[in-house]
Amino acid sequence: MAARQRLGVGIIGAGNISSQYLKAMRTFPVLDIRGIADMRPDVAERKAAEFGVKAASVEALLADSSVEILVNLTIPRAHVAVGLRAIAAGKHVYSEKPIGVNFAEARTLVAAARKKGVRIGSAPDTFLGGSHQQARAVVDSGKLGTIIGGTASFGVPGHEYWHPDPAFYYDVGGGPVLDMGPYYITGLVNLLGPVKAVQAMSLTPAKQRPIRSEPKKGQMMPVKVFTHVTGTLQFASGALVQVSLSFDVPKHTHRPLEIYGTEASMQVPDPNMFGGEVKIARPRAEDWDDVPVRIPYADANYRSLGVADMAYAILNDRPHRCSGDLALHVLEVMEAFETASKSGQIVRIKTKVERPAPMTDSLKRGKIA
Structure with a gap:
């Protein structure tokens, strides 16, 4: 692994799902939680106190140079807007699913990350x-x-x-x-x-x-x-x-x-x-x-495994599995359900994506690396 062992992580969105992320992140030493923010400061403060992390404003978190990965746990309609702000601030972004509420807006997010030279990732990571x-x-x-x-x-x-x-x-x-x-x-x-x-x-x-x-x-x-x-x-x-x-x-x-x-x-x-x-x-x-299930990460709720995989991918200069391209392909497929339902026509999918590499390619002594 590269000389650096940890990456700073900031979380925006302190709703229900944030508890699962905060708990699971303790499993992965590569993730250094630098703070959590929410549009409702009191909610962020309660969540921070519960998990022993720092509460911050959204603006402070985006301005914090120690935050390298921004985990976006806001409501779906805010995923792209918050993600674009994080990308503009030079952060890698990992979004809760879906990556956007429609394909067109999500495509702008993936394009913005590519132009800025940062990574974009998205849940789910359960696969x-x-x-x-x-x-x-x-x-x-x-x-x-x-x-x-x-x-x-x-x-x-x-x-x-x-x-x-x-x-x-x-x-x-x-x-x-x-x-x-x-x-x-x-x-x-x-x-x-x-x-x-x-x-x-x-x-x-x-x-x-x-x-x-x-x-x-x-x-x-x-x-x-x-x-x-x-x-x-x-x-x-x-x-x-x-x-x-x-x-x-x-x-x-x-x-x-x-x-x-x-x-x-x-x-x-x-x-x-x-x-x-x-x-x-x-x-x-x-x-x-x-x-028999012999591959690790099957015995608990590891919701943030995708964030950890992204962090190790950044440190080791390899592709991360929960990629923006994968999430964009899945979103196009999901949007096609509505389009096909309304039109009565078969919808052809335009995006193409490779299957993510098996996890066994990145395991060392039974752990992600």
């Missing part, structure tokens, strides 16, 4: 988890044969049942595709490569929804997005994967991800998690066989 990397190893080994297709399924009754302030999930930039689609589509690209085309149909069953959690229980939320989306992804490899993403499903029994090859099928765990069981079954098998 770097040990179970998903083990599934990738199965695909790469050829045990499944030629990949023919698969399924991806996410369905819940809505985030209003648990989130204290869920309205943004139903506003522009929300919905199940932009909220949960990044996990599923990124996971599929990690396994199968880039998407070539999208066909889809979508519904908005209710124009308003009641909040069912405290402290706003009973308040009504306007719904400005599709909340039940189905479609098919055609991959450049030729594989066809059926996708269902919904905030309108009371309960179901579908597996999160399944991949079907000419020689075997594979069950892949929840792409919103780092761990879980990987199983394969051959034709006419009575049951599924467990695939």
